[in-house]
Ligand SMILES: NC(=O)C1=CN([C@@H]2O[C@H](COP(=O)(O)OP(=O)(O)OC[C@H]3O[C@@H](n4cnc5c(N)ncnc54)[C@H](OP(=O)(O)O)[C@@H]3O)[C@@H](O)[C@H]2O)[C@@H](O)CC1
Ligand SMILES: Nc1ncnc2c1ncn2[C@@H]1O[C@H](COP(=O)(O)OP(=O)(O)O)[C@@H](O)[C@H]1O
């Protein structure tokens with residue numbers, strides 16, 4: 346698991362460390378690491394370091410101080426460094442002195458654009474973890490001239506450090522070098538951060554506020570049959586999805602469940618013939634009432650939101666097994682919360698809303714703080730909530746939260762959510778902790794999406810087809 350800490354926690358840990366570290370030492374550690382990454386980027390993009398031009402955008406806080414010190418270190422490698430000070434009277438004193446001593450140039454805000462245009466690399470030291478609100482106009486104006494690769498100091502300026510939300514102009518970095526520990530922005534705003542690198546400055550932190558699954562966590566959690574297993578012992582999943590008119594959701598959800606684990610898959614609903622045609626290994630019946638025993642249900646994709654869908658949902662909630670309520674099932678719960686009376690409070694429920702379904706469930710959209718939103722919904726429904734979007738957030742009623750950072754946006758395609766629910770249902774049936782099951786399913790779903798796409802549009806069927814490759818890739822770490 347990768348830990349992620351809020352800026353409040355980071356600041357407290359920094360204060361503790363600062364108290365026992367010589368003055369300026371932490372910043373120099375941070376800035377030296379930053380300069381190594383800057384040199385690496387110069388070499389990558391231009392083929393050399395010496396003689397190249399770096400322009401620093403320098404705000405009035407320590408983030409600007411990091412940039413100035415890094416500039417001084419780069420001077421030692423014969424890089425031409427210029428610094429644009431947004432507030433010259435409040436620039437970090439020791440950093441500015443170090444840059445000047447090393448032969449770096451300080452340029453005025455008015456001359457800034459030409460130095461940005463001529464740069465081989467732009468370093469964003471405008472603002473770091475003390476950023477508040479949208480980027481100020483003088484800083485925002487400079488960004489219009491940037492065409493060179495950008496290295497963000499700690500985080501891309503203009504992006505909220507704790508939520509990753511972007512409200513107005515913001516830096517889009519090719520690489521972000523952060524210090525001590527990952528902050529929420531790094532997991533929640535991948536398109537703004539670019540590649541994220543962590544420089545160790547010796548921070549000590551306890552329990553993280555937010556987590557991210559490593560591939561190794563997913564590999565360790567994913568169920569694999571052993572010598573004594575049979576088709577029942579690995580967990581049987583039931584899929585209640587689709588309709589005669591719209592059988593696609595059923596085919597996708599059942600197919601994802603088939604590919605996720607080697608346990609048995611049952612299907613119940615009006616698309617039984619179509620599902621059987623696609624997946625002969627699925628035991629398909631017309632109704633949940635004669636589906637047979639399962640260890641978890643996936644319910645909702647394509648079942649409609651009328652009384653029949655409501656009856657199906659109520660029936661599966663009453664079976665005493667974990668339920669993944671997706672798509673139409675979330676809408677039914679939002680409109681008729683009394684269906685949840687059928688649920689035994691001790692059996693896990695996973696809700697998988699996208700933003701629109703979330704708004705129906707909670708009465709307002711997720712807003713900028715998607716982690717807080719998912720946590721609130723998890724508490725309200727006493728359920729694990731998987732909030733879909735570019736980044737997927739999974740929160741448990743006990744407050745645990747994780748985020749899945751995607752590789753691109755190819756998952757934004759029709760039916761992709763049905764594939765996710767099938768994966769998740771199969772993991773629930775195997776007995777995995779529902780929060781971990783949701784996180785692992787999201788991880789494999791997004792990996793399958795990027796493998797299927799391979800830089801060109803794909804489809805839900807393509808994502809489904811790439812599940813075995815995604816699992817092979819995840820498991821290759823363990824073999
Ligand atoms: N502490 C440590 O041990 C270490 C800390 N480190 C580094 O320190 C950074 C944190 O530094 P920090 O706390 O000095 O604040 P920082 O983020 O630079 O910005 C504050 C200034 O920005 C301004 N400002 C605010 N919002 C703005 C906006 N929207 N748009 C534009 N400007 C805005 C605001 O100005 P004011 O409102 O005062 O005019 C304020 O003065 C951290 O990210 C890391 O890089 C590393 O060296 C490792 C060791
Ligand atoms: N821009 C995006 N980037 C990455 N993933 C996305 C993006 N938009 C949607 N997704 C993912 O794609 C899936 C879409 O699911 P859903 O909204 O239920 O669609 P559908 O009903 O068509 O299946 C979710 O897993 C969601 O997290």
Ligand SMILES: [K+]
Nearest residue numbers: 469472498500
């Ligand atoms: K920054």
